[in-house]
Amino acid sequence: MFRKILIANRGEIALRVIRAAREMGVESVAVHSTADTDAMHVRMADESVCIGPPAGTDSYLSMSAILSACEITGAEAIHPGYGFLSENAAFVQAVEDHGIKFIGPSAEHIRMMGDKITAKETAKRLGIPCVPGSEGGVADLAAARQIGEDFGYPVIVKATAGGGGRGMKLAKSAAEIDTAFGSARSEAKAAFGNDEVYIEKYLGRPRHIEVQVFGDGKGNAVHLGERDCSLQRRHQKVFEEAPGPAIDAATRSEIGMICANAVAELGYEGAGTIEFLYEDGEFYFIEMNTRLQVEHPVTEAIMGVDLVREQIRVAAGLPMSFRQEDLQVNGHAIEVRINAEKLPNFAPCPGTISQYHAPGGLGVRMDSALYDGYRIPPYYDSLIAKLIVHGRDRPEALARLNRALGELIVDGIDTTVPLFSELLQANAVQTGDYTIHWLEGWLEKNLG
Ligand code: ADP
Secondary structure: OOEEEOOOOOOOHHHHHHHHHHHHOOOOEEEEHHHHHOHHOOOOOOEEEEEOOOOHHHHOOOOOHHHOOOOOOOOOOEEOOOOOOOHHHHHHHHHHHHHOOOOOOOOHHHHHHHHHHHHHHHHHHHOOOOOOOOOOOOOOHHHHHHHHHHHHOOOOEEEEEEOOOOOEEOOOOOOOOHHHHHHHHHHHHHHHOOEEEEEEEEEOOOOEEEEEEEEEOOOOOOEEEEEEEEEEEOOEEEEEEEEOOOOHHHHHHHHHHHHHHHHHHHHHHEEEEEEEEEEEEEEEEEEEEEEOOOOHHHHHHHOOOOOOHHHHHHOOOOOOOOHHHHOOOOOOOEEEEEOOEEEEOEOOOOEEEOEEEOOOOOEEEEEEOHHHHHHHOOOOOEEEEEEEEOOOOOOHHHHHHHHHHHOOOOEEEOHHHHHHHHOOOOOHHHHOOOOOOOHHHHHHHHHH
16 A cells, blocks of 8 residues: 555545545645645645645646655655546656556546547447447538538537537537537637537437446456436536436446446546436436546445545555445435535635534535635635535435535635525425436526
C-alpha cells in the first residue's frame, strides 16, 4: 500500500479522498491555490502545498505544479477527484513518466473514452447498445442534412470532444439542421478547441441511467448497479438516485453484466461510469466517464462499499475487495447537489458563510467542505455540498431527504436548497415518474 498520496483537487471531493486515505492509514497531501489557503481540504490533509494563483489553469490544472508538489512531498500516487485533470490523458502520461502512480485508468483508456466517436465505436464493438446516428464525425453541412434525412428528425448534433453539456444542439426538423450544425461546431471550437461534431437520433422522453463499473486492471470487473440521474437542468444533473425507479432486478443484471464484461475485456482499472439514455425498455449508450462521479455516494449507500478506498487499493496492485455476487442492492439512496447559486436564474453566488449546520441522524451523509466563516471563492465550480440520504425504500429516502433539508443551515449566501424542498412536493418526484426533460418544464412553471 502507498505510504502517501496527493489529491489533485479541492472542495468536497478532496475531503472525500482524504477521509478514505486516513481510514486506510495512508497519508494525504493537499494542493491548493492562493484562494484556497483557508480551505477545509488544506486543514484536513496531513500536508499541503500551495501550487499557484487562484485561476484553475494556473493551479489545479497546472500539471507541472502538481508534479512538483509530488516531488517535494514524496507522494507516491495522485488521486485526481473529478473535473480538473481527472480525464486528461496527457496528465496521466506525465504522472506515470515521473514514476508516480495515477489512481485511475490508463492514459489509453481515458483517451479512448474522451473522444466520443472512438468511445461509441468501442462501445459498439464491446456489445453495448448505442444511440443510432452518424458513423463517426460529420464533415460538412451536406453530410449533416443527409443524416437528418436518413435517421429522421429530431436529431442532436454533439461535439466529439464534448463534456458538461456544451457543444450540443437540437434540430427538430430539416429547417433547423443548418443552424444546429453551425452553432454546435462553433461552440465546440470555443469550448474544446476542436470543432468536430457527430449526429445522433434525438430521444424525446428518455431517462438518464448510468451503470457504475469497477475493474482491477487485470481483466476482472464488476458492476455496482445503476443510478438514475434524469433530473437535469441544462444537461447538468441536480438530483440523483439509486436504484433507478424504472429499473427492475432482471434489467439491472442484464445491462450491468454487459457493462462489466465490456470493461473486463478492456482490462480497465478503477471506477468508471457507462452512461445511457433509457427509453421504452431500451438502453442507448451516450458516453463513458473514466473517473469517480460526483454522484458516486448513492451507489456507495445501497451497495455498502467505499469506492475511493477501492480505487486506492487497485492502484496499489491489490485485488478488489468484492465480487459480483457480494454486491446486492440494499434500500434506496438519493443525492441532491447544493450549489452556491441564486434562484431563479441560478447565478453563481459566492460569499462568506455566516452560519453552517449540517443535518445528521440515521441514513444521512453530508459531503461538503463548508464551515462557519468560510469564504467561498468565486473562481471555481458552484457545488458546495452534496446531501445524500439512504432509506429502506424510496418513500423512506424521500421523507428522510425532506427532514434533512429542514435541518440544514447555510446562511450568508444564496443556495439551491429551497429548490429541493419544493421539488420534493412534486408528484413526478414522489412517484419517480420523470424523463430528462421534466425538470426544465417544472422549473419554468415554478420559478418562471
Ligand atoms: P456531456 O458529456 O456534455 O455531458 P452527454 O453525451 O453525456 O454529454 O449528454 C448529456 C445529456 O444530454 C444527457 O444526459 C441527455 O440529457 C442529453 N442528450 C445527449 N444525447 C442525447 C440524445 N441523443 N437524445 C436526447 N438527449 C440527449
